[in-house]
Amino acid sequence: MTLTDAPGAANAKNAERYLRLYRQMTKIRAFEDNANALYLSGKMPGLTHMYSGQEAVAVGICEALETRDKITSTHRGHGHCVAKGAAFKEMFCELLGKAEGYCRGKGGSMHIADQANGNLGANAIVGGSAGIATGAGLTAKRLGTGDVAVCFFGDGALGQGLLYEVMNMAALWSLPVIYACENNLYGEYTKVEEMAAGALTARAAAFGIETHTVDGQDVLAVNRLAESLVARARRGEGPFFVVLETYRYHGHHVGDINREYYRSKAEEAEWKSGRDPITNFGKWLVAEKIATAEELDGIGEAIRAEAEAAVEYALAAPYPGAEEVAMHIYAGSAHA
């Protein structure tokens, strides 16, 4: 356990913030547990990618953002969505293709977005949102809004040339963008070192971008770094590039069950038992007397109940009507 906020008095003052970090991480875990169950019980169409294990990354970063700040997300995007402020009901509705989903069921897990909270959307093209996040940074700079854009992507996205093109422009134009590389050690079924030559941070340092590496299982470390980079980006000191060292607990997607050929059960067990971001942060909260173990259990239970209720709601919710299939192709006048 390497949680890094100073102990003692200061913490009491920040109790509310700490509990919010805990709650947000717990929400993500609860969301994913339910999504996984929905898939395994055949109630969820398509397939989906679980964020469990990586919660401290999304929460540590998004808690440093305002609603007006923008994020772009990935195929493994539920965590980012919850962390940026989305509600369970609309999220589960989206995963089930229901009309009350954030995208009226048209996007599903891989395209979930939450415009009102500044989430420009998950993306099913690996690295595909690097341009979008950078463009959001350009808007912020051009309009002088002081907004920041965070581009979440996995280690695998380092393979996409687009990322280098946009990081170069972000650097040339000093855009307020934070490139958040979630290194969970694998892209699908391949280890990061088989896909990426050289040091990961060197990929951004090459453009003169300031880079950082942080323990992505330590929500306080992530959050502290994020607070500082966000503030600096608002002042025009961006862009920044951060490697967050983390781990995904599930398979690449919910159907990836037999995975010993590419990673061992021992490795999984090690991360889960020793480096779980929620458990460890919970222990710290108790040790710092910010909450009791019982209070934390209570939080977990309430959130799980909320998630289950949202699932029930979403299961019962209506699908979009057939007429919606031809809606939203164009925002302007209809296609003749």
Place this chain on the structure above:
Amino acid sequence: MTLTDAPGAANAKNAERYLRLYRQMTKIRAFEDNANALYLSGKMPGLTHMYSGQEAVAVGICEALETRDKITSTHRGHGHCVAKGAAFKEMFCELLGKAEGYCRGKGGSMHIADQANGNLGANAIVGGSAGIATGAGLTAKRLGTGDVAVCFFGDGALGQGLLYEVMNMAALWSLPVIYACENNLYGEYTKVEEMAAGALTARAAAFGIETHTVDGQDVLAVNRLAESLVARARRGEGPFFVVLETYRYHGHHVGDINREYYRSKAEEAEWKSGRDPITNFGKWLVAEKIATAEELDGIGEAIRAEAEAAVEYALAAPYPGAEEVAMHIYAGSAHA
């Protein structure tokens, strides 16, 4: 003048090689002078990009290669083509769209290739041949031929994401590829520092690739570095990345006449008078007593005569027949 081969005795032994370097550079200059004149007199269709000023790069590198080694070239590709062993006649025929051109007139200046000499072709997509050169390296490695592939590209091509994708794979797979970045300070009408954040060599170092920077106006320096990297690449120590500092004398293309808005006449004059690769190397040859000034003049005149004869030949040569328009779409059975 910073020519860097050791003076004296050793040079006499290498006289033939030195004169060949001189001849090859002179051939490129003569080719370009004629190509430019053809364009200005309205005899050349389309437009073209002059290599004049950069001769030491193509020659210094290609003289370190065998015929079986491969190169890929750019829109500014005449120099690479000559340096890799092409003949004037077939080259001028190609530039004029004649049937005897290397590509039967179908490629023109921007697609000139010379398969027999290992030139896989110029490319009109900036950075577009980075994959091709790397693929040639993959072939060499897979077949164990010991061949090396050189990918020529301009500083502007550093903007293309493709380059980073393939350099990563070349590094992961230790391919015998040399990425030769000709930094002539401009991409079209824009200075390199406005297009590229950070240090140019860092772009490759990020992948753990060994990088070098060399004076691209010093043919001996270029050649010595190339000899060493080619030998090492043959032994499986590649890939390598080299920045060659150089300058183009003409506009971006033959029609780019009024260019003071992006670069000064003074700058042009400085490079031409102080750093001309042919003049300086000629002086060195004379100083080292490898040739007399008269002998060098004789070489120049013979080459210019050869070029003019080739131009005359090409101007008189026939166009491909109309039936060729539908040939070569497919190498295999025709398109039904």
Place this chain on the structure above:
Amino acid sequence: MRGPPMRELTLSKAVNEAIAEEMRRDPSIILMGEDVAEAGTPFKVLSGLVEEFGPERILDTPISEPGFTGIAVGAAMTGMRPIVDLMFGDFLFLVMDQLCNQAAKTHYMSGGKLSVPMVLRTNMGATRRSAAQHSQSLHALVAHIPGLKVAMPSSAYEAKGLLKSAIRDADPVVIFEDKLMYQDKAPVPEEEYLLPLGKAEILREGRDISFVATSSMRQVAEAAAARLAEDGVSAEIIDPRTIVPLDEETILASVRKTGRVIVIDEGHQSFGVTAEIAARIAEKAFYHLDAPVGRMGAMDVPIPFSPALEDLTVPTPERLVERAMASLRGEPVHGA
């Protein structure tokens, strides 16, 4: 062309005016691309804009087409109205992912909550001796992707009016200017005007045969119609102006009247625009057709450099006259 007398403008100047007028009106418009600022593009279409609007709104980018297109998508999603300048239409292949997987689908995938009001300006057109990678007319590719609108102005007048509409449109619009027409003049009103996307124009009324002609094929159709008129054949010419949305009604009404039609477009014939328009006519005006629907696209070959070959690949007035006569005799008319 009724109303007050109009000045004559080149297509290039008309595009420049459209952008300047819109940028004055709407501060959220920015323009980005390679050498768009001081250089005003290689075609000088944008000269003067950076002087008026400054480098914050007229952004010179590195040679990173996927990157800056992606940035434009993100900027559009967050409040800007970016105009992307893609120097050659052939580079569309580089930006297809950002254009077709991202820009085109965002509105739909988000259930109507996000939109991408951007314009991608590019060009088309062969016979400039620019060879296979700088001569393509690739509009059919983007027309196939739902979510994009596609405009093909056939004159300075249309170029201005359609571009202004495109800039104001809520959706991503790709506009193809024929690079051979940049210096062609046409009357353009002094007063502001917009041309709606999705409304075809009857350029010439006729009784005997309809020509549906896109972009510069208008000139081919007009020349052919003039010659046919000498033989007493009266051809009607329809310019679709936008191929998505396609004003099917205007086209069908013309064909129902004349009973004969030839569709002319400069993209490759197979799987191109002539196919879609011909198929719709053949289906929906079936009982009015007195002859098979004719198609003239570019030959299905990469564009050759040689002038002796290139001119054979595109539709010409001579060939159109021939085919029109064949149609009047009731013979099938096919091939470029």
Place this chain on the structure above:
Amino acid sequence: MRGPPMRELTLSKAVNEAIAEEMRRDPSIILMGEDVAEAGTPFKVLSGLVEEFGPERILDTPISEPGFTGIAVGAAMTGMRPIVDLMFGDFLFLVMDQLCNQAAKTHYMSGGKLSVPMVLRTNMGATRRSAAQHSQSLHALVAHIPGLKVAMPSSAYEAKGLLKSAIRDADPVVIFEDKLMYQDKAPVPEEEYLLPLGKAEILREGRDISFVATSSMRQVAEAAAARLAEDGVSAEIIDPRTIVPLDEETILASVRKTGRVIVIDEGHQSFGVTAEIAARIAEKAFYHLDAPVGRMGAMDVPIPFSPALEDLTVPTPERLVERAMASLRGEPVHGA
């Protein structure tokens, strides 16, 4: 399906066998893509190949589609026969430049001196609840580009025979497997066989109406034909197998016989494959048609995630039966 009794194989296994057989025969064949080795692709199509051929011939790549496609082009130009595995057909947008500007044009641009014998294997097909970026059928785009061949197997039998021909072909071939058919079984001979590119197959003979159906639309056509047979309507089914080259003669002969035809394809209808085939039929069999040529493609909408919507976007046997009946009554039949 005459001759000795055949075993039944899944399409997935048939593809695997084709590759294994060819790799045994020809050492110049290599295969590259994401997770193609140990993982055998997410669809497990390639399982076992790396065990037989080793990681030198079955290359796991980073997530760099443009990069590894470019490398394949270069490898093909220098003596290898690479098979590129593109995990989802939707990623074609990422490789268009390397495929269409490079691979497709190299043979032509070089006047026949260079060639690119490579295969790009990818997939197509919606209704897997994979949403807009993992469901597209983009074969029309590549069919529009001269220099590429395009195969669309409709069964395990065809998948094997066409892939083997594609691998041996001297040109770049793009082969689209329907990802929903990977587990579908069909009889496949034990002995080696090849199916020629450019030869359509009459899957079912009929008198009253022709269905031209690509890929899995064969199943739609077969189901519809079976139902129509109950009503005494005899439908003929043609499977083009390759759309480039297109076996026009077999299609036209069928239509000349039946006088009625519907073209069914899973790409978007507008500017898609149904347009080209319909336009050719309408032109070349004009005097034999008793009803307008019908077209059924996918709706012109991004593929929605929601199961309630997705199924509406693709052709179904029910809708095909309806349209066939309309055609028999002489009514125009259009739209998905």
